[in-house]
Amino acid sequence: MNITFYGVRGSTPCPCAGNRRYGGNTACVVLESPGCDPIALDLGTGLRFWGETLPLDGTFRGYALVTHLHWDHVQGLPFFTPVHMPGSRFDIFGPVQDDGMQMDEAFEEFMRPPYFPIGIADLAGDIELHSITDGDHVVGDAKVRVRNVPHIGPTVGFRIELDGHTIVYVSDHQQPLDGGMDIAPQVLELCDGADLLIHDAQFTPEEFIVKAHWGHCTVDYALHVAAEAGVRRLALFHHDPSHDDGCVDRLLSETRDKAATTCIEEVIAASEGLTLHYEHASATA
Ligand SMILES: [Zn+2]
Numbered sequence: 001m002n003i004t005f006y007g008v009r010g011s012t013p014c015p016c017a018g019n020r021r022y023g024g025n026t027a028c029v030v031l032e033s034p035g036c037d038p039i040a041l042d043l044g045t046g047l048r049f050w051g052e053t054l055p056l057d058g059t060f061r062g063y064a065l066v067t068h069l070h071w072d073h074v075q076g077l078p079f080f081t082p083v084h085m086p087g088s089r090f091d092i093f094g095p096v097q098d099d100g101m102q103m104d105e106a107f108e109e110f111m112r113p114p115y116f117p118i119g120i121a122d123l124a125g126d127i128e129l130h131s132i133t134d135g136d137h138v139v140g141d142a143k144v145r146v147r148n149v150p151h152i153g154p155t156v157g158f159r160i161e162l163d164g165h166t167i168v169y170v171s172d173h174q175q176p177l178d179g180g181m182d183i184a185p186q187v188l189e190l191c192d193g194a195d196l197l198i199h200d201a202q203f204t205p206e207e208f209i210v211k212a213h214w215g216h217c218t219v220d221y222a223l224h225v226a227a228e229a230g231v232r233r234l235a236l237f238h239h240d241p242s243h244d245d246g247c248v249d250r251l252l253s254e255t256r257d258k259a260a261t262t263c264i265e266e267v268i269a270a271s272e273g274l275t276l277h278y279e280h281a282s283a284t285a
């Protein structure tokens with residue numbers, strides 16, 4: 001299985017010279033395994049770059065798991081070329097809103113004139129929007145566990161078992177407002193023993209003090225979640241738009257030092273274009 005990061009930023013796209021190495025596109029990670037339809041995690045602006053690698057003959061089949069509906073997680077959909085190709089099919093799963101609004105209603109609401117020139121129904125491909133609830137599901141060839149994650153508005157995290165490996169995606173995670181280190185039990189359960197945890201790493205401690213209520217956490221909190229859950233590899237993700245390459249390098253280096261005393265085998269900082277390879281492993285081995 002290959003796991004490729006096409007967008008690693010939180011909040012807003014931020015391409016500039018200072019962010020060149022880590023990248024400026026918002027959340028989009030793709031899981032691809034031979035013989036399986038691919039699964040995208042979130043539909044941020046990075047999605048467009050994945051689309052450029054795909055066939056344009058209408059044979060595309062794939063899935064997306066969407067954590068929540070903030071712009072940085074959905075904005076890439078209409079720029080994903082396969083959705084414009086007759087014959088393609090994209091099944092997109094995401095949470096129900098507090099007022100009961102389902103995924104198809106939500107996308108019809110924000111993707112329409114005057115905010116955008118066309119609506120979902122105008123896309124030539126077959127785009128199916130599904131609401132997904134807390135629980136265990138099958139998506140394509142993967143087993144997917146969904147749990148609610150503290151953030152702003154209905155937000156979920158995903159635990160994906162594919163090819164004998166467990167990948168957990170918690171892109172946006174509200175740390176306790178007082179800067180405490182408590183972790184919601186359902187998040188710990190989601191992350192338990194994962195091979196790879198892709199986790200919100202938006203703030204430094206100083207930034208968290210002034211932006212505590214913005215729905216995110218410190219890099220230290222990401223490390224704490226990974227250590228408490230017994231995760232093998234942690235990918236710092238959802239980098240703050242104001243963090244240039246040097247800043248992310250520093251945060252990564254500090255986090256690696258702190259991780260040395262934990263069970264975590266490796267800490268990386270997700271960067272645009274990075275592919276992690278996991279050899280096929282029997283789930284029963
Ligand atoms: Zn976000």
Ligand SMILES: [Zn+2]
Nearest residue numbers: 068070172215
């Ligand atoms: Zn968000």
